[in-house]
Amino acid sequence: MPEGQVLELTGLTKRFGAVSAVDSLDARVEPGLVTGFLGPNGAGKTTSLRMLLGLVRPTSGTATIGGKRYADLASPLQTVGAALEASSFHPGRSAANHLKVYARAAKLPTSRVDEVLGLVGLADVAGRRVGGFSLGMRQRLGLATALLGDPGVLVLDEPTNGLDPEGIRWMRSLLRHLAEEGRTVLISSHLLAEVQQTVDALLIISHGRLVFQGGVEDLADPDEYATVVDAPDRAALSALLDERGIPYQLLRNGFTIRHLEPVEVGALAAGADIALSNLQSKGASLEDIFLELVSGVRVHASAGGTTVPTPEVPAAAPTGVPDAESPAPAPAPVPTADPVPAAAPVESLPEPAPSTAMVPVVTPAPAPRAAQPEEPRSSYSVASTGVIDVVPPAPAPDQAATDTTEVQR
């Protein structure tokens, strides 16, 4: 049984000309866990993984597997199994021969080819040319290639891409099983929801920089919650909320109010004689938090000194955070039990808390691609119901200066 190894990225940087694809990334991936490597498209995930695997030469910094660079591994395929893309196959070669090529290179017995083909459920099509394979079958063949050397470390780029729901479920349980055996499992994805149920730990990067590192449970703050309320007479309800100065968002499923208990909202409505059609509590959506992290609205302490301070809040740069390796509790203001809308506890922004459900796309991000002139744009939000609402830009631009995310309508 091969041992899992610690993967360590230290100051890992890759520049293509003036563009930093990966910018001084520090991260540590532990064995025995499934670690999700998340970030939007173009965040630098694949480049980071390719640097870890010795395929791309870092501009500076190191990436090691159990303390060794990939090129220095004595038997690479027996140490690290990687599946980077679903297209690294010669279409004219059969699945079995594809695996045989790499089994030969790694001095593995060819009996291993049949074993891994059986493991990923491709035994029946072993002799068929890969050119005729569906994306899901290629994904499985990629995984079979990764498992060929029975490695202690698995690095998979978007492994569930192209799999049907049954395949995704199978992949999840397989990855869990491999991690439980003590292996290091690192999977990348651009969707939190896709890996949320599988991963124990998370690395989130955006524009080549680490924005979060820690357990899934560290991502959501237990004090973040919201109340969803709806009434047949929405005008009356919104008038009431406006009158009380309670910020809210109007989404398809009703008004979302942060940091106010359903019992308080219910009492308020009852006092104003408004009949309610819905009143419920919901926790903070991890997807929302994820989107805020990658857009730079939210800054998490685990990102260490690697996060660029936004221009508005130079004093809030978390330079004093000592470690980027353990998910220490945020040194930000201590969460209070105060139900009045207040800054989100992990925020380091001194401004009133932006809503955690709406991510403005106009946030000042360090990457050059966000350098377009400020213009009101549609923001979007993913409600916990999974419904994606597109919210039109705020009518008054000056309002956006202080309260970028609240949209009244």
Added chain:
Amino acid sequence: MSLVAVTRSEYTKQFSTAGWWVLAIVLVVYVAFTAGVLALVFGGVASGRLTGSGPTPQTDGLAGLVYSSASGVGYVFPLLVGTLMVTTEFRHKTLTPTFLATPRRGAVLAGKFVVGIVVGLLYGILGSAAAVAAGAGVLSIFGVDPELGSSDTWTLIGRMLLAFALWAVVGIGVGTVVRNQVAAIVIVLAVTLFIEPIVRTLGGLVSGFSDVVKWFPSAASDALVGKTIFGAMSSGGGGALEWWVGGLVLLAYAVVFLVIGLFTTWRRDID
């Protein structure tokens, strides 16, 4: 040790797709046709059954000339197969799993070099067999001695095998320098079918020019083999290299391309 593993891997890679035997069939048909037609023309004229327009060629050594068409026209095939050994890896992104299995990239190229020689020799055997079968068959119809018992014939075949093997590794060098498969194929065909024949023809006409032209890869290859229709028809053999120099020149082309590739494309980021 690692070199043995990577060579075995490259061997499996080479012979697990259809490319090699498709090219081999085309090679056999092409060479057999060329040798057959040459035997028909030379044999027919030499035996007097066909009326030649020029002086009647001697029947001595005619068989060797016919057989040498295997490398004379067939050298494009080992060159192509060698080029494809590298460019398909770029085209289908199989260099990613290849370098994951063998992070020492130079070893991968060394493995390809060995397999390239094996494939080149195989093509040489197929090409020579096709030329001898078709050529000897047609020559004996005209009563010309196919010279199959002659040691000269077998020396010629041996040198052709060497030429085929060297052409395959030149192809690997070309593929390493020119990563794009379409571009590499176009370059190989343009150089071998147009540029070299034209320049060599001109080299035979202009004095002094042949001293440059004899260093060209196909001229070096013809020098290595010793006899060619091309050499017989154009340059007159005046400026040709020694056979072993020809072989070394061909090897030098392969090594130069491989070294350039090794320090440029082969070191690049793979994505």
